[in-house]
Amino acid sequence: MHISLAAEHIFTLFGFPITNTLLMSWIAIAMLIIVSIIATRKLQLVPSPLQNLVESIVETMLNFIEKVVGEKKQAEQFFPLIATIFIFILLSNWLGVVPGIGTIGFFEVDNMGNGHEMFVPFFRSTNSDINMTLALAIVAVIATQIFGITAIGTFKYISRYINFKNPILTFTGILELIAEIAKLISFSFRLFGNIFAGEVLLVVIAFLIPFIAPLPFMVLELFVGFVQALIFAMLTLVFLKIATSETH
Amino acid sequence: MEELVTKLGVEWKLLIAQIINFAILLFVLKKFLYTPLVKFMNTRKEKIVSGLEKAQKAEEAFNKMQEQKEQELAKIHNQAQSIIAKAKETGDQKQQEIIAAAEEKAQKIIDDAKSQIKVEKDVMIKQVRSDIADLIAEATSKILEQEMNEQKQKDLTRKTLKVLKNTV
Numbered sequence: 001m002h003i004s005l006a007a008e009h010i011f012t013l014f015g016f017p018i019t020n021t022l023l024m025s026w027i028a029i030a031m032l033i034i035v036s037i038i039a040t041r042k043l044q045l046v047p048s049p050l051q052n053l054v055e056s057i058v059e060t061m062l063n064f065i066e067k068v069v070g071e072k073k074q075a076e077q078f079f080p081l082i083a084t085i086f087i088f089i090l091l092s093n094w095l096g097v098v099p100g101i102g103t104i105g106f107f108e109v110d111n112m113g114n115g116h117e118m119f120v121p122f123f124r125s126t127n128s129d130i131n132m133t134l135a136l137a138i139v140a141v142i143a144t145q146i147f148g149i150t151a152i153g154t155f156k157y158i159s160r161y162i163n164f165k166n167p168i169l170t171f172t173g174i175l176e177l178i179a180e181i182a183k184l185i186s187f188s189f190r191l192f193g194n195i196f197a198g199e200v201l202l203v204v205i206a207f208l209i210p211f212i213a214p215l216p217f218m219v220l221e222l223f224v225g226f227v228q229a230l231i232f233a234m235l236t237l238v239f240l241k242i243a244t245s246e247t248h
Numbered sequence: 249m250e251e252l253v254t255k256l257g258v259e260w261k262l263l264i265a266q267i268i269n270f271a272i273l274l275f276v277l278k279k280f281l282y283t284p285l286v287k288f289m290n291t292r293k294e295k296i297v298s299g300l301e302k303a304q305k306a307e308e309a310f311n312k313m314q315e316q317k318e319q320e321l322a323k324i325h326n327q328a329q330s331i332i333a334k335a336k337e338t339g340d341q342k343q344q345e346i347i348a349a350a351e352e353k354a355q356k357i358i359d360d361a362k363s364q365i366k367v368e369k370d371v372m373i374k375q376v377r378s379d380i381a382d383l384i385a386e387a388t389s390k391i392l393e394q395e396m397n398e399q400k401q402k403d404l405t406r407k408t409l410k411v412l413k414n415t416v
Contacts, residue, residue, distance in 0.1 A: 006257020016261060025266065029273045036281035043288045045295070058285050076286065080278040088273060130256045135266035139274075 021129035086233035093225025096125020137187035148243030
């Protein structure tokens with residue numbers, strides 16, 4: 001049994017490394033895009049089952065965001081980003097729990113130099129790669145800044161972080177800046193840690209007792225995947241709301 | 249720090265690739281899913297609301313019409329009733345008139361007949377009287393041929409006639 005913290009490289013395309021987590025994220029993205037295009041290709045007043053499903057998901061998310069934000073217009077503004085974060089993380093997490101998905105792969109001589117053969121799976125849960133979670137965190141934090149600037153103005157927004165009016169404001173500004181960086185780290189490591197731990201847990205359990213025993217853990221991982229997606233999306237939403245509020 | 253980054257597998261290329269991946273997903277979903285779907289759902293919502301309103305309005309109109317219809321019916325019924333009553337009245341009146349006229353006519357006919365009869369009776373009586381006078385005169389003359397002269401005869405005739413006149 002070999003567990004690697006970093007995602008394994010499958011092959012290199014024009015000098016660009018392709019990892020198994022990157023492949024997995026492509027699958028998730030492709031699935032989402034295909035489903036959304038099929039579902040909205042022919043919108044009908046009396047919806048088809050797929051349209052109905054997609055509609056109910058979209059409506060639930062929109063209503064949820066509206067409840068948190070408390071304003072319909074702003075909710076519709078935040079909705080695409082929050083919904084995409086949620087759906088993408090949820091689908092990625094759940095795809096990672098699909099039984100047997102980690103067993104498709106090949107053997108490779110490891111780079112320790114002792115000639116030991118190492119199994120490399122083709123697919124690995126997207127969010128068990130720090131690159132993916134960090135990318136999401138960067139998107140979320142940058143989006144927060146952009147929404148904040150467009151909502152309350154560039155100068156006012158920057159004065160939150162860099163302010164020389166009085167020493168207290170200067171100090172809190174520095175704290176705010178640190179908080180933004182802390183957001184990046186907390187966002188990315190929370191998701192990465194949870195999903196990676198889940199992956200490892202499933203591998204270990206499957207290694208110890210291959211039959212039946214992994215099932216409850218899979219259910220648990222489905223739940224964890226949902227909760228992590230919800231947390232990521234909710235936190236982003238709350239940060240967006242804070243960034244776009246005048247009084248702070 | 250350097251070691252941590254490599255152990256975790258942070259790679260700038262992959263990081264940027266994932267950011268771009270997510271951006272593409274966000275863009276595509278926004279373009280193909282969120283915007284059209286939310287717009288569509290809003291239109292449907294409006295449609296449903298207006299449909300419900302229309303249904304309510306239609307129901308109200310229907311109720312109103314029903315009411316009007318009933319009122320009209322009642323009105324028509326009343327009118328019919330009054331027309332029938334009027335017709336009956338006129339009929340009765342006409343009947344009375346006709347009966348009265350007929351009675352009058354009958355009376356007239358009866359009266360005419362009576363007067364005719366009377367005239368005829370008078371004529372007959374006159375005739376009879378003269379006939380009787382003649383007869384009496386003849387009989388008397390036959391009986392009293394010898395004992396009575398012309399003067400006496402005339403007196404007797406006159407007396408007899410007087411008596412007869414009084415009796416008849």
